[in-house]
């Protein structure tokens with residue numbers, strides 16, 4: 001098919017918001033005379049799990065010129081209409097009630113959809129241009145508007161009407177928000193950037209726009225140099241859904257969909273960046289960096305995506321891990337937070353990874369490859385068996401950046417720029433070994449050993465040694481209790497003992513460390529604590545036991561395994577040195593200080 005093919009025409013109506021049903025139709029002017037087939041993606045790019053969106057198609061019918069014709073399902077995600085002359089229209093009812101950024105949602109307050117969850121693709125017409133009529137709901141929802149980066153054909157700004165996409169791949173990469181959202185706008189790299197915030201919020205949107213503009217401009221400058229480096233898009237959109245409790249984001253070519261807690265957005269009259277707001281800025285920064293890293297600089301196997309099956313790559317540590325490294329780094333580099341606050345964030349990621357024994361079993365390359373069956377399917381054994389290519393990937397990226405800076409007088413910034421020039425800008429996929437080769441080329445020495453140990457192997461990156469060369473000291477200590485996530489210990493807090501298990505709010509063990517005290521006593525994930533030394537179990541009692549001076553006496557534990565009461569004898573152990581915090585080294589030499597300033601952008 002060429003761009004001169006007749007467009008595939010889509011039409012989406014919020015049919016029954018209270019029943020969460022969209023009516024979605026697709027019209028093909030010149031259907032395959034042998035019987036046109038239609039396919040729905042099984043996954044959405046950016047979230048590497050087969051999600052079977054077709055399970056929410058509740059009613060599908062086909063109409064040709066003379067009326068209704070037969071349509072048969074041939075596979076879980078595939079329909080075939082009876083042979084007919086065009087135009088052929090397939091109409092589906094799609095159930096949409098997922099609050100996440102990955103599928104679709106509809107109720108009386110808002111509608112949201114990713115094309116991959118609602119738009120059938122006529123087989124053989126993947127490259128044909130598309131039009132989409134986005135129809136308003138019943139007049140009862142008269143205030144609703146539309147926020148999307150699909151280009152408008154006939155629609156006012158934020159209006160319902162006709163939009164277009166150059167092909168099916170583009171059609172499903174511009175999610176659509178409809179409802180009563182608040183908006184703000186800023187310019188970065190010469191491009192308009194819009195923010196649309198949905199939800200019951202009272203947020204300081206001008207402040208949010210101001211802060212995000214610094215982050216976005218910093219990335220735009222990183223990839224091009226200020227003067228002649230426009231943003232890679234004409235217009236960018238942050239779609240934000242603020243809820244009571246939630247977190248998530250998904251990157252797209254010219255937009256991102258974010259879910260956050262409403263108290264994470266900046267509050268009017270509050271000048272400081274709260275921990276919650278910092279979390280939100282990190283998320284927005286992460287997704288914006290993806291505009292380059294993974295949306296344009298992408299693994300060879302994603303160019304193009306095969307939406308019918310898993311697309312395997314060992315590089316997600318780079319596409320997600322490097323992105324996770326830059327998301328916080330950009331905040332210090334653009335001057336939003338001081339170096340000390342950035343180092344606190346690094347300490348937390350390091351703490352998370354050190355508390356994941358599975359990092360010694362699974363490499364980040366393996367974790368990337370198995371994302372489809374492991375990362376999105378976390379279970380009680382995941383921390384023992386695997387590691388996140390996000391968190392460990394961010395640490396590998398940090399170690400790679402410091403290594404490039406120290407031995408090669410270059411940096412990860414140079415590597416990202418080279419990937420952009422060689423792969424992202426010209427649209428050439430990144431082969432599986434390209435990043436390793438490019439890093440060695442830039443450093444002027446073979447970095448194969450680094451990749452063998454820390455990317456393809458499970459060895460921890462040598463962060464303490466590297467950070468020291470940059471005037472930063474890495475400290476390790478024992479946790480001071482179950483809620484200690486890392487950072488500098490509060491004064492007077494003593495190291496605690498460890499149970500070797502995570503206890504949920506309902507006193508159920510969610511995870512048991514292999515070889516730890518709970519595991520050796522015979523406790524398992526899923527067991528519910530009932531009593532400790534004969535006293536009814538509670539979170540406070542557990543915390544008190546962990547702070548008690550250790551004695552030789554084992555603790556008597558009673559717990560339910562399923563519905564059977566069991567008793568255990570548990571010997572606590574000293575908490576391991578798995579809690580990290582980082583400080584600026586006041587005695588660092590001048591060359592280390594210079595390297596640190598260049599790395600953190602604190603020069604001058």
Ligand SMILES: [Zn+2]
Nearest residue numbers: 286290320323
């Ligand atoms: Zn990401």
